[in-house]
Amino acid sequence: MSAGNDLAQPKFVPVILAGGSGTRFWPRSRRARAKQVLTLQGEGSMIQQTVDRLAPLAADEHCWVITNHWLRELIVDQLPGVLAKHVLAEPAARNTAPACALPAFLLEKTEPDTVIGIFPSDHIVGKNERFVEVLAAGIKLASEGENIVVLGVPPTRPETGYGYIEQGAELEPVNGIAVRRVKRFREKPDKHTAERFLAAGNFAWNGGIFLWSARTLANAIREHVPDMAPLLEKIAAAHGTPEFEEVFAALYPQCENISVDYAVLERRSVKGEARSGIYCLPADFAWNDLGSWASLHEQLGDDERSNVVDGENSELVAIQSHGNYVHAPGKMVALLGVQGLVVVETADALLITTLERSQDVSKIVHTLHREMGKEELI
């Protein structure tokens, strides 16, 4: 079924969060070349794919991007359809609450009914058509009253690296997409709790995609993070004036450093599923947050025994080797009797680790930064 009939009914503005610092894919990712601007899989950088994926729902010129000063210029280059004035570099990293909320305050002044969608800039979606169908239903639902819509990824393993959404009563589908009330948001669980969540059947991974009208989000900030609201109002008031940069730089860093999940969603959910107005739609579109070299290996290989050789013009000769990921552009990669390795080469660095340990690459970045002072490699 297609949600096409309902597309473009409420005005929809995607807000793409692109402030990630780029440690998980070191040494390919750096502060100034973070994961979201890399082409890791498929055509185009991850943020280009994010914008392309949203194209059936929102024209590029309606998109906003919140990033940092290391990445802003490159993102403006990579997204020629997105207005440069819609690509904001945070004066300081303040987690996701102020980044999500600032566009809400900006839009609230002139078009409060616009539905804002919050999107990570560095996740993979395998089924773009399904993504559009689910989003269209979510936009419709979020355009009604004070509704807040979150997308829950159907969990496939007792993952301890994600937050969870505990779902409650099942409601009437919207455009054929299942809708459930949200009971509670749960922070990253321990293994035992994650197993319980998985067994319970009504828990979904929180993939960081949220939908709400500009008014709903701005009001939620006023209600749940009252100190932050006047700061964002002043920044929004200055937008389009010569003072904007100055005001932005002065006030934004005063905002509380807090995630939108915790600042708004968890606090709102305390009202109980019947009164919070938070709804969960299934993110059943082959979502992957591509959180490590191991998960890129999984995406690119046929199975766990695949040797994946990545990078332009690289070739492979493998003898008694399987389940390795190697990034070595322009090189003949020769594997002899090795399993489960991750080897990533760039012009100035060579990472050698295992699929199993690849989620700890940030420890290398931390050591280079804090202990060795190798700023040029960060």
Add this chain to the structure above:
Amino acid sequence: MSAGNDLAQPKFVPVILAGGSGTRFWPRSRRARAKQVLTLQGEGSMIQQTVDRLAPLAADEHCWVITNHWLRELIVDQLPGVLAKHVLAEPAARNTAPACALPAFLLEKTEPDTVIGIFPSDHIVGKNERFVEVLAAGIKLASEGENIVVLGVPPTRPETGYGYIEQGAELEPVNGIAVRRVKRFREKPDKHTAERFLAAGNFAWNGGIFLWSARTLANAIREHVPDMAPLLEKIAAAHGTPEFEEVFAALYPQCENISVDYAVLERRSVKGEARSGIYCLPADFAWNDLGSWASLHEQLGDDERSNVVDGENSELVAIQSHGNYVHAPGKMVALLGVQGLVVVETADALLITTLERSQDVSKIVHTLHREMGKEELI
């Protein structure tokens, strides 16, 4: 004790065998950049170190080098003191017998008493002074009558990759260096036999260093490889004439493809230790044939847990990693949770294997050559 007193008594001509094809240190070594012309350890390429080590015994201009056409030019460049006319490129690889014997036939015409020393061009000697002492004694012994002197490396493990020398009666030391008769030469043994050799105490590794007068070696070829002798005589006769290259190219490939060990030493030893005139001196000068990346790791690291990062301007950051060898010039090498790996990067290739499997790197070269036709990587 010093052998200095006896140096330079008999004329001594080193013949350096440098025809190796360069597969063990792939991807650094190639046909045209074989191990002997690489700087793997210490100052200078392995063949430069070989010539330097011999300097107290023989002036550079007395050295001969037998190599192949891929390497000749580079070797002439690397050894400015060696006469270019003494650097011969075999028209075809014919193992060590004709390569060792050709200089003997060349010298026999004018100076038959000259002692010829056969030296591999790609081995390591840790104790150069001891090397000179042992060689000086060997040269003295080889200058007497029809004596043949071989050097035996004291074995430290039941190695199956080397030939062995079975030693017999102990004789009077020469210049204080122990001398034993040779009973037999043994080909590379199986594990069980190697263990027996090691336990027996009178077996040494054959490190490929032999000493004999030009006359003795030429006569030994006449006796044990009679078909080869006239070919080499004709080549020697043409040396220095305009026809040399043509004669060399026509006749050398007709020589039997056979090692000097098998062609001369084994056949001579059949006469029995009392009559063969073959003597063994101890190569107790920290010899290492540097046969694989693992043995380079052993040479360069403090112990087996060392991480060795090799190559100009490379640096290391290691977390929970040990016993790795990485060659990555100009790069920050980051190791995370890995053990016992060998990773070698060049401009066009990246090898990933283990210390344990690194002696099989030739299998990679074979596959690139025979199955993939990647001549540019060989």
